[in-house]
Amino acid sequence: MKQFDHIGIVTMQPQDGESWVEFSRVxxxxxxxxxxxxxxxxxxxxxxxxxxxxxLWKLWHLPHVAYRVESLEAAxxxxxxxxxxxxxxxxxRVVFTHENGVVIxxxxxxxxxxxxxxxxxxxxxxxxxxxx
Numbered sequence: 433m434k435q436f437d438h439i440g441i442v443t444m445q446p447q448d449g450e451s452w453v454e455f456s457r458v459x460x461x462x463x464x465x466x467x468x469x470x471x472x473x474x475x476x477x478x479x480x481x482x483x484x485x486x487x488l489w490k491l492w493h494l495p496h497v498a499y500r501v502e503s504l505e506a507a508x509x510x511x512x513x514x515x516x517x518x519x520x521x522x523x524x525r526v527v528f529t530h531e532n533g534v535v536i537x538x539x540x541x542x543x544x545x546x547x548x549x550x551x552x553x554x555x556x557x558x559x560x561x562x563x564x
Contacts, residue, residue: 433501433502434499434500434501434507434538435499435500435501435556435557436469436497436498436499436500436556436557437463437469437498437499437500437537437539437554437557438463438464438466438469438470438471438498439463439468439469439470439471439495439496439497439498440460440463440470440471440472440473440495440496440497440498440537441470441471441472441473441495442472442473442474442475442492442493442494442495443472443473443474444474444475444478445474446459446474447459447461447472447474448461449461449462449465449550450472450474451521451547451548451549451550453520453521455518455519455520456475456515456518456520457475457476457477458473458474458475458476459473459474459476460472460473460474460520460548462547462548462550462552463498464547464552464553464554464555465552469557471498475492478492479492486530487512487514487528487529487530487535488514488515490514490530490534490535491514491515491528491530491535494535495535496528496534496535496536496537497534497535497536497537498526498536498537498538498539499536499537499538499539500539500540500541500554501538501539501540502540503540504517504525504526504527504538504539504540507527507538507540508527508529508538511529511530511531512529512530512531513527513528513529514528514529514530514535515527515528516528520548521547521548521549522542522543522546522549523541523542523543523544523546523547523548524539524540524541524542524543525539525540525542526538526539526540541554
């Protein structure tokens with residue numbers, strides 16, 4: 433099972449509240465704080481990627497869609513892995529794939545109450561649903 437988590441957009445402009453990801457050498461914003469669940473990704477230096485490496489090129493030049501999953505391994509089985517898996521912070525692991533012409537990020541959270549140490553509990557995207 434997977435649930436929508438966020439949309440990631442690469443930018444070269446610094447953003448408020450950025451957190452550093454050592455593995456990929458980027459700053460990221462907290463998509464849980466954005467009303468449309470957007471995460472801005474700012475590379476330290478824009479990687480030079482051969483356009484023949486389509487998935488990796490798209491990772492650095494086009495938006496990606498991110499899903500929360502229970503098992504990273506099951507989610508990416510048989511898929512073209514573009515980057516990862518790796519741990520961007522203490523909340524879990526991620527991996528990027530290239531599927532049907534789109535870069536997809538899968539996140540397997542180990543904790544849902546923080547994002548890079550910021551207390552921001554994960555919640556499903558969309559309107560709050562009242563339980564009967």
